[in-house]
Amino acid sequence: MSIVRKIFFLTMMLVLNTQVNCDGNTYSVTDYGAVSDGETDNTQSFMDTWKAACKAGGTMVIPAAKGNFFVNRIELDGPCSGQVTFQLDGVIVAPSGNPYRGSWFTFYSIDGLTVQGSGMFDGNGPSAWAQCPKCSPSIGLYAITNSHIQDITSLNSKGVHFVMVGGDGVTFEHLNITAPSDSPNTDGISMAKSSNIQVVDSYIGTGDDCVAIGQGSTDINISGVNCGPGHGISIGSIGKVEADKDVNGIHVQNCTLTSTQNGVRIKSWAPSYPVTVSNVTYEDITINNASNPIVIDQTYCFVNKQCPGDSQVQISDVKYIGVTGTSASQVAVNLQCSNSRTCQDIHLENIDLTLTEGGQASSNCANANVTYSGTQNPPPCNQ
Ligand SMILES: *[C@@H]1O[C@H](CO)[C@@H](O)[C@H](O)[C@H]1NC(C)=O
Numbered sequence: 532m533s534i535v536r537k538i539f540f541l542t543m544m545l546v547l548n549t550q551v552n553c554d555g556n557t558y559s560v561t562d563y564g565a566v567s568d569g570e571t572d573n574t575q576s577f578m579d580t581w582k583a584a585c586k587a588g589g590t591m592v593i594p595a596a597k598g599n600f601f602v603n604r605i606e607l608d609g610p611c612s613g614q615v616t617f618q619l620d621g622v623i624v625a626p627s628g629n630p631y632r633g634s635w636f637t638f639y640s641i642d643g644l645t646v647q648g649s650g651m652f653d654g655n656g657p658s659a660w661a662q663c664p665k666c667s668p669s670i671g672l673y674a675i676t677n678s679h680i681q682d683i684t685s686l687n688s689k690g691v692h693f694v695m696v697g698g699d700g701v702t703f704e705h706l707n708i709t710a711p712s713d714s715p716n717t718d719g720i721s722m723a724k725s726s727n728i729q730v731v732d733s734y735i736g737t738g739d740d741c742v743a744i745g746q747g748s749t750d751i752n753i754s755g756v757n758c759g760p761g762h763g764i765s766i767g768s769i770g771k772v773e774a775d776k777d778v779n780g781i782h783v784q785n786c787t788l789t790s791t792q793n794g795v796r797i798k799s800w801a802p803s804y805p806v807t808v809s810n811v812t813y814e815d816i817t818i819n820n821a822s823n824p825i826v827i828d829q830t831y832c833f834v835n836k837q838c839p840g841d842s843q844v845q846i847s848d849v850k851y852i853g854v855t856g857t858s859a860s861q862v863a864v865n866l867q868c869s870n871s872r873t874c875q876d877i878h879l880e881n882i883d884l885t886l887t888e889g890g891q892a893s894s895n896c897a898n899a900n901v902t903y904s905g906t907q908n909p910p911p912c913n914q
Pocket residue numbers: 684686707708709734
């Protein structure tokens with residue numbers, strides 16, 4: 532190699548090195564070739580940036596930029612060396628249609644992940660919804676522990692916005708999760724087999740559940756969530772498959788639901804496998820014009836199929852404390868429990884729900900063992 536070429540190469544390497552790792556532990560996708568023109572496929576650049584940040588225990592940066600970073604299906608895997616941050620300040624856009632199975636953006640097997648920033652995941656849902664209901668989630672969180680997802684926006688997922696399985700010690704905070712009310716199955720945060728989860732101070736308005744708590748979830752706190760449009764805050768559906776695990780320790784506090792299909796709902800399949808849902812508290816809940824403000828539905832099944840047999844899901848120790856507001860339908864408190872597994876220890880305290888149009892709402896209960904204290908509007912069920 533000539534001296535001139537040697538010097539050229541050495542200089543290039545120096546330039547590349549300083550570009551790629553300019554700020555200690557910070558790795559920007561643009562230094563790995565990403566372009567925010569909305570067309571360039573940045574999947575490999577994102578992959579390379581992640582590998583560097585994960586290996587070093589550093590920060591992967593998607594900078595604020597004119598235009599969007601187009602990224603195809605991608606899986607960011609751990610374990611990483613120490614804490615790793617996904618700093619999202621720009622906009623990442625998904626392919627159009629519904630071209631892949633599984634989540635668009637998967638985070639897998641990471642301890643100590645922070646996803647944060649003023650940026651947005653744009654799932655490009657409008658291009659897919661005609662082909663749904665079973666469309667891909669936007670963000671998949673699988674086996675993520677001791678982690679924070681905060682400040683970012685998730686817009687128009689094709690399917691579920693955030694799906695989490697096997698999470699432990701995960702906080703969702705200050706999120707904006709948005710999709711139109713008629714978008715199919717666009718749950719905000721849908722979790723299963725997860726523990727020690729906080730969903731705090733967030734806005735969630737979608738075409739399906741704002742938060743869905745699935746089988747095997749324990750010690751879940753939801754507070755300061757503004758939900759609507761959507762199907763409300765739901766536990767279930769539980770009991771569909773034999774492997775389903777119990778749900779225990781759910782606390783929903785200081786939440787507001789506006790023009791949602793349901794307010795606070797527990798649903799189980801009929802028929803179903805014998806799991807339990809217990810130790811659930813709803814506290815300080817404001818409901819504006821939900822169709823079913825308080826609902827337990829143990830007869831949940833596909834509308835076009837027969838639902839023979841009772842649900843074998845045992846629901847017990849559920850407290851509703853301070854649920855106030857308005858109902859879009861006549862029945863504001865609707866507790867439809869299983870004939871063979873009657874709901875036990877349901878307690879309603881200081882309930883004040885009137886009809887949106889004005890007038891007295893009513894209660895409707897079946898197979899529910901309910902106790903009451905404080906204000907009861909609508910009046911208790913006559914069983
Ligand atoms: C959420 O994000 C959408 C899309 O950027 C925006 O239009 C909306 O105003 C935001 N909502 C809140 C409550 O921040």
